[in-house]
Amino acid sequence: MKGTLSLGVDIGGTGVKMALVDRRGRIHQLQKFASPTKASPAVFLGTINRWMRGFVGRDQFRTLRGIGVGVAGDVDQAHGRVRLSPNLQWHNVPLKALLRKHLPPIPLVVDNDANAAAWAAYWVETHRRAKNLVCLTLGTGVGGGLILNGALYRGATGSAGEIGHMTIDPTGPACPCGNHGCLERYIGARALVERACQAVQEGEQSVIIELVGGNLQAVTPLVLQQAAQRGDRLARRIWQEAGERLGVALASLVNIFNPDRIVVAGGVARAGRLILAPAQRVMRRRAFPVPGHAVHLSLSHLDQDLGVVGAALLVP
Amino acid sequence: MKGTLSLGVDIGGTGVKMALVDRRGRIHQLQKFASPTKASPAVFLGTINRWMRGFVGRDQFRTLRGIGVGVAGDVDQAHGRVRLSPNLQWHNVPLKALLRKHLPPIPLVVDNDANAAAWAAYWVETHRRAKNLVCLTLGTGVGGGLILNGALYRGATGSAGEIGHMTIDPTGPACPCGNHGCLERYIGARALVERACQAVQEGEQSVIIELVGGNLQAVTPLVLQQAAQRGDRLARRIWQEAGERLGVALASLVNIFNPDRIVVAGGVARAGRLILAPAQRVMRRRAFPVPGHAVHLSLSHLDQDLGVVGAALLVP
Numbered sequence A, B: 001m002k003g004t005l006s007l008g009v010d011i012g013g014t015g016v017k018m019a020l021v022d023r024r025g026r027i028h029q030l031q032k033f034a035s036p037t038k039a040s041p042a043v044f045l046g047t048i049n050r051w052m053r054g055f056v057g058r059d060q061f062r063t064l065r066g067i068g069v070g071v072a073g074d075v076d077q078a079h080g081r082v083r084l085s086p087n088l089q090w091h092n093v094p095l096k097a098l099l100r101k102h103l104p105p106i107p108l109v110v111d112n113d114a115n116a117a118a119w120a121a122y123w124v125e126t127h128r129r130a131k132n133l134v135c136l137t138l139g140t141g142v143g144g145g146l147i148l149n150g151a152l153y154r155g156a157t158g159s160a161g162e163i164g165h166m167t168i169d170p171t172g173p174a175c176p177c178g179n180h181g182c183l184e185r186y187i188g189a190r191a192l193v194e195r196a197c198q199a200v201q202e203g204e205q206s207v208i209i210e211l212v213g214g215n216l217q218a219v220t221p222l223v224l225q226q227a228a229q230r231g232d233r234l235a236r237r238i239w240q241e242a243g244e245r246l247g248v249a250l251a252s253l254v255n256i257f258n259p260d261r262i263v264v265a266g267g268v269a270r271a272g273r274l275i276l277a278p279a280q281r282v283m284r285r286r287a288f289p290v291p292g293h294a295v296h297l298s299l300s301h302l303d304q305d306l307g308v309v310g311a312a313l314l315v316p
Helices: A041-056 A058-063 A095-100 A113-125 A189-201 A221-229 A233-257 A267-271 A273-286 A289-294 A303-313 B041-056 B058-063 B095-100 B113-125 B189-201 B221-229 B233-257 B267-271 B273-286 B289-294 B303-313
Strands: A006-011 A015-021 A027-034 A066-071 A074-076 A081-085 A090-093 A108-112 A133-138 A142-148 A261-265 A296-299 B006-011 B015-021 B027-034 B066-071 B074-076 B081-085 B090-093 B108-112 B133-138 B142-148 B261-265 B296-299
Touching: A006 A041, A006 A113, A006 A303, A015 A041, A015 A303, A027 A041, A027 A303, A041 A058, A041 A095, A066 A095, A066 A113, A066 A303, A074 A108, A081 A095, A095 A108, A108 A113, A113 A133, A113 A142, A113 A261, A113 A303, A133 A267, A133 A303, A189 A221, A189 A233, A189 A267, A221 A233, A221 A267, A221 A273, A233 A261, A233 A273, A233 A289, A261 A303, A267 A273, A267 A303, A273 A289, A273 A296, B006 B041, B006 B113, B006 B303, B015 B041, B015 B303, B027 B041, B027 B303, B041 B058, B041 B095, B066 B095, B066 B113, B066 B303, B074 B108, B081 B095, B095 B108, B108 B113, B113 B133, B113 B142, B113 B261, B113 B303, B133 B267, B133 B303, B189 B221, B189 B233, B189 B267, B221 B233, B221 B267, B221 B273, B233 B261, B233 B273, B233 B289, B261 B303, B267 B273, B267 B303, B273 B289, B273 B296
Parallel strands: A006 A066, A066 A108, A133 A261, A261 A296, B006 B066, B066 B108, B133 B261, B261 B296
Antiparallel strands: A006 A015, A015 A027, A074 A081, A081 A090, A133 A142, B006 B015, B015 B027, B074 B081, B081 B090, B133 B142
16 A cells, blocks of 8 residues: 655765655654765665664555655766765765665655755745745755756756755855855755954954854854844844845846745745845845736745755655 | 748847748748838837738738747737837837737737847857857847747846846946946947047047047948958957957856857857857856856857847747
8 A cells, every 4th residue: 555654865074864754745744864974875875774764664665655865966867876966975876776675665765855845945845836936945056957848847857956056156265066156056945154353363353263163163144143143243234135146146046037935944044034134135226027026935834944945845 | 830930020129120031930921121210109010910910911921820029128928019229219109009900800919129130140050059158139229038958038027137237347438228327238239439539539540430430430440340350459349348358248147057058149240250269268258167067159140130030939
């Protein structure tokens, strides 16, 4: 008998998350695991397999609707292969084949984690009403997923949606991807933290130093959020500039995609209005009026669980 | 009996083009008309109606498969209404209703001219093989059309594909659309001509002055092309810079859409390798490797007729 629950697995650089999710996107059970460091892909996936059996229960496996895996990286969905994942240091890993050999014959799908997040945003947050939806995940990196005409858009080789690597300023800072001035270099967690540390090291007064007890290694987007909420000028300026840069990118996306909805998620997005208010203001000012007013910009309610819920919902 | 030929009508700021086109996109008959100046939309469309009858032949009208109209502007396809056309100075014109009342009951579709061009590029130039195609029309303005998963992508309000108004440099020159640093402000015909005239007026030596007999009003992209082909340094620099800016935009589009194909058309594109060679070089350098190598960038063979052929092919 085909079950009603799917298992979602979200494989990221720092951890693995699993959830049992129903067809409405509700989480019935959730667990986080720390990624084994320095394990080879085969060993890592063997470990994930053991975790899955422990999480679902050995006998319940066959009652699952299926398993959906979201992974940070460039994924060939058709073959379930991870072409490249800088975060996991994976290169050409046959993820689906490696997982499949330990599994009963239930559906198994593999996709990019930002695609999974976009699918969850469409399915759960808009109840499949926003047929054209752009999802941005703001974390260490900036990921993107596109729902177009009610379907996940993957492009020619499954690599579509790399919104974090659209150019904001062609003469901007170098990005590890090889480009210059990528959106990620302005609003990714690493970029925000770098900017704060640099300003502090150059002698700018800020409550940030106090919040991290003098240890600049401990600065995170959450610290910058707390500093801004205390009225810290440096932190407020960093969020405002990040929001404005995001707004420039959103205006381009609005003019190109004319989406019904833009959903923003991820750790950096938890700053909420600190980043979204300037982003919305700049987006409205720069975008064409008709699509600029048609689009609804919002934070994800599912936030950090968007990826794991979306992975489960990708099971057909 | 349903015929095999459709009538395509391409309505632009300076002229109207009509063509009888078969289902393979071949032009059987083509004619250009100069737009009546200062005519109201109703009078203009009455004139177009008379031209159509003369062009097709009064008795042949009923044997047409249908009529497709492409118009420069923001079009509500569902209602056949032109929301806004800066080039035509139209605002909220019920184009389909105004044309329909003079026509027999054959299919009549109205769409944006760049959408029509993209449809022709997909249908005729790739034989519907490139399921994900980005089409750019480089003229006075820069238009765009998107074929995604083998269908014309229109977005939430039919305004999608405004690629000419993606931001290339947020601190760049003001654009009539209200944004700053739009792609159109770097590679549109007007921008190229402005740059040439400014350099010449500032005293830069160039064969351009000679080519236009001293009359800078007569500078066009074609003149800049001729000057560059003669080895003129100013003209070559203008094309190279335009190509590089185009390449920045193309890299973003490749990372976002992961298209099979990018087709470039329009008057400015006739400069060919002068603009496409630097564009391709910068695109390859800036885009992600997998989608950057998957995409094929080419000039349109149909060129100026892309819009009128596409309009005809939009008839279902």
